[in-house]
Amino acid sequence: MTSSVFADERLLFTPATPTSDAIPTIFAFPNEYTVGITSLGYQVVWASLAMRTDVQVSRLFTDIQEPLPREPELLGFSLSWELDYVNILNILESLDIPIRTSERTNNHPLVFGGGPVLTANPEPFAEFFDVILLGDGEDLLGNFIAAYKQVRNAERKTKLTALAQVPGIYIPSLYHVEYHELDGAIASIQPISPDIPPVVQKQTYRGNVLSASTVVTQRAAWENIYMVEVVRSCPEMCRFCLASYLTLPFRTASIENSLIPAIERGLKVTNRLGLLGASVTQHPEFAELLNYINQSQYDDVRLSIASVRTNTVTQELAHTLAQRGTRSLTIAVESGSEKVRQIINKKLHNHEIIQAAANAKAGGLTGLKLYGMVGIPGEEAEDLDATVTMMKDVKKAAPGLRLTLGCSTFVPKSHTPFQWFGVNKQAQKQLQFLQKKLKPQGIDFRPESYNWSIIQALLSRGDRRLSKLLELTRHFGDSLGSYKRAFKELKGKIPSLDFYVHTNWETDMILPWNHLQGPLPQSTLLKHLADATQVSQKSKVKSQKSRRLV
């Protein structure tokens, strides 16, 4: 079974033949093959390692693996989904590697990790990793291997100290965190010695050649998909959005040097093309890209686009997508309230949403999914009413179009201006309210689990004291009840669930990721926060005045 899975792969690169002293490395994805091989980040890092003669890399998934080295020196994980941490701990145990960095010796490999979850906030997982790579892998991975080779035969501590000098490489064990109380806020985060940098800067790749699939397989979650990264980050800067703030600046792939050669390469082995990025249609030459794909030689190509900005849904785009196997489009509108969209800095108006629906229908699409959010700081009852009204208006403007509203709860994310806000405890009721109002209108309402949002918020704002909690929770199961049970067991030793998830944090508080520098300085985040608060306060005063007049 294993060999047939790997035999089904069509590689778009040529693996190197490792030299006899190549570094024995395992590169793992902490989930099943089908999920892991659909991750563009995993594919690209694996291919970069496999193209080196100085690294002998084997892949490991939770269900299958390539033959593993007996004594690996490096064990890497790409973490894209928070709850996969459970599988990381299981994999470590299955390889006889202690799950905590403090218990590993010179005989164990260095356990390194990267990917979106760890770049956003590695702290809850800090005690499980020896090395964390923060930011874009393009230069960072090569710098990591080069630095490792210099200290390959040294003691563990020497290796880690040397690696800590490389920009973007974070060694959690070399930082000491003090707390005001065991279950209180953080008092300080300091490197354990003067030769360790006090702040680690997330790395940003500045080239105009972005990623593309290195392997195509029918076993991927999106069967035979060839993925091309069109843009990185998003220039819109909606104030809750990690996909924008964590990865700024907005970068676009060059049509000539990156996109067209990549698409030509991929479409030789498959006819399924996925355009990836946080805001694909905002590529300045998106129309040209679409024209290119619209050539008759690509008539049989099935096209999926990861993210479409509402005001870029033209009839032409809808038509192209409809012609190429897409039936429905998803657009993120967040709310039907103009005020809420101002608070979050979403530059979008209801008439544009209505126009997008009309264009989708006129272009031949049969469904439109809107994506919204409840519990946004500053949101009031009338804002939810506005969402209901907007959905009704959209339905009226595009009768017959299958309409869905997917809705999540606001979750604070590190490195965004809303990192200080807690999750609104009323959010679950707000989801129920929308459900009740929209169902009779024939609008399919799909709320995301509120409990899952709580767990996300916990991991998103957690500090390294959560490592203990995560170890406990994995034996209890992954429901919110399991987390609550673990909090009960650790009462007095760590802060409460409420502190991490629901409390609005003071802006002068030391954040768990204070020593990890994202793309923007704190002053910029604070400025955005002040602007958002001003909009919400102004609107409160206005509605108080109008109530008095009534």
Ligand code: SF4
């Ligand atoms: S438009 Fe979407 S991807 Fe861009 S910042 Fe806003 S929410 Fe994030």
